[in-house]
Amino acid sequence: MKQQTTGRAGRIESIIREHLAPVELHIHDDSARHAHHVHVRDNGVQAGESHYNVLIVSPAFAGVNRVQRSRTVHDLLAGEFAGGMHALSLVLRTPEEQARIAAA
Numbered sequence: 001m002k003q004q005t006t007g008r009a010g011r012i013e014s015i016i017r018e019h020l021a022p023v024e025l026h027i028h029d030d031s032a033r034h035a036h037h038v039h040v041r042d043n044g045v046q047a048g049e050s051h052y053n054v055l056i057v058s059p060a061f062a063g064v065n066r067v068q069r070s071r072t073v074h075d076l077l078a079g080e081f082a083g084g085m086h087a088l089s090l091v092l093r094t095p096e097e098q099a100r101i102a103a104a
Contacts, residue, residue: 008049008080015076016056023095024057030089050086057098066092 009027016025030051054073061069069092074081077088093101 008083008085009052012052012054012077012080015080016054016073019076020056020058020060020072022056022058024055024098026053026055028053049084051089052085052087053089053091055091055093057093057095059095061092061094062096 009029012027013025016022029049030053031049056073060072064072070090073090073092074088077085081088
């Protein structure tokens with residue numbers, strides 16, 4: 001699925017597509033629900049660029065445990081965290097795992 005191509009969401013998409021070649025990728029900006037948080041008020045983080053929910057379905061996760069999958073994505077997006085991204089909720093699956101869930 002083609003995602004937003006500008007701003008932080010676009011950068012996240014580009015990094016994930018380049019390094020993990022996902023067969024499915026959904027990026028949802030959930031920042032508006034967190035605009036009242038202290039880090040937004042005190043650090044001047046721009047609304048709309050601080051909290052994301054991301055689903056990545058990639059063959060790159062085959063044989064990789066949950067913790068390492070998460071570490072891989074966090075490492076890839078370290079620059080975004082350094083630039084003000086505050087929270088990242090991840091769902092990380094192989095295509096086979098996604099197919100099993102879809103069939104249930």
